Amino acid sequence: MxxxxxxxxxxxxxxxxxxxxxxxxxPWRCGVEEKQPDGTLRFAGFDYSNDYEGFPNAARMTDWAKPDRPKIDGEFVKPKRALxxxxxxxxxxxxxxxxxxxxxxxxxxxxxxxxxxxxxxxxxxxxxxxxxxxxxxxxxxxxxxxxxxxxxxxxxxxxxxxxxxxxxxxxxxxGRHPLNKPKAEFKSDASADGEF
Structure with missing residues (x-):
């Protein structure tokens, strides 16, 4: 970047x-949040979509005017076009x-x-x-x-x-990076009677 x-x-x-x-x-690129086991939301990186509205888990805006940088409920970051x-x-x-x-x-x-x-x-x-x-x-x-x-x-x-x-x-x-590929691919072959 x-x-x-x-x-x-x-x-x-x-x-x-x-x-x-x-x-x-x-595509459009937007910061997203994930719900944690304790119920809180935490920044989870960036997602990409061809649709501007394609981010149901968009990250909340940060209040940069306050020293503790709290999140603002009800206000979300806006997606940006990215090449x-x-x-x-x-x-x-x-x-x-x-x-x-x-x-x-x-x-x-x-x-x-x-x-x-x-x-x-x-x-x-x-x-x-x-x-x-x-x-x-x-x-x-x-x-x-x-x-x-x-x-x-x-x-x-x-x-x-x-x-x-x-x-x-x-x-x-x-949700995958084009240059990060799995180390192994798991496949199973069906036997003649249809069981694995």
């Missing part, structure tokens, strides 16, 4: 796949899931993708690298996005090939 970038620095990523290949998605895409992170040299909620970055990426100089090769890997920068903090934070044409490196192509068939961003809508 771009908000994890240190102020005054930037990171380079390369888009892997497109909307049509299932490696990009623009979710598989990317190659040059900083960590691996495939990652980028979740971009910042409107300026989303709008900048749309503008870049509408430019015919920036496209995807036959393996559905971007022929350019995105440099995402961050300046400031809190309400004074600003982001920048700059495309740089660059030939696809062999390590990037190999990394994408390893996850291409299994890392579908739509998994987020089912």
């Amino acid at each position: 771009p908000n994890k970038i240190e102020s005054g620095s930037s990171e380079e990523i390369r888009l892997l796949g497109t909307f049509s290949t299932g490696h990009m998605l623009a 979710c895409a598989l990317v190659y992170s040059y900083a960590r040299q691996r495939v990652e899931l980028a979740v971009i909620e910042q409107r300026s970055l989303r709008d900048g990426l749309v503008e870049i993708l509408n430019d015919e100089d920036f496209a995807f090769d036959s393996a559905d890997i971007a022929n350019f690298v995105l440099k995402i920068g961050k300046q400031g903090s809190g309400l004074e934070t600003s982001y920048s996005i700059l495309p740089k044409p660059r030939k696809v490196e062999a390590a990037v192509a190999k990394a994408f090939e390893e996850v291409r068939e299994t890392a579908m961003v739509a998994d987020l809508l089912e």
Whole structure:
């Protein structure tokens, strides 16, 4: 997520796949809460939905004006549109899931993708690298996005090939992370008489 970038620095990523290949998605993202065994509600991460109203367990708003930061009953966080895409992170040299909620970055990426100089090769890997920068903090934070044409490196192509068939961003809508797969899959085969 771009908000994890240190102020005054930037990171380079390369888009892997497109909307049509299932490696990009623009769902709604919302903080959610789960009921605990003692009956209290506790923050439980983020859910994704194609529907703005698709969050029955949306987290309550926090009262930031009070030092103990209490939750406000009856007021809930609003979902935000997020661009979710598989990317190659040059900083960590691996495939990652980028979740971009910042409107300026989303709008900048749309503008870049509408430019015919920036496209995807036959393996559905971007022929350019995105440099995402961050300046400031809190309400004074600003982001920048700059495309740089660059030939696809062999390590990037190999990394994408390893996850291409299994890392579908739509998994987020089912509560799964596209890059986290179960270690084992359990199956049972039916015998000839129909018993397991």
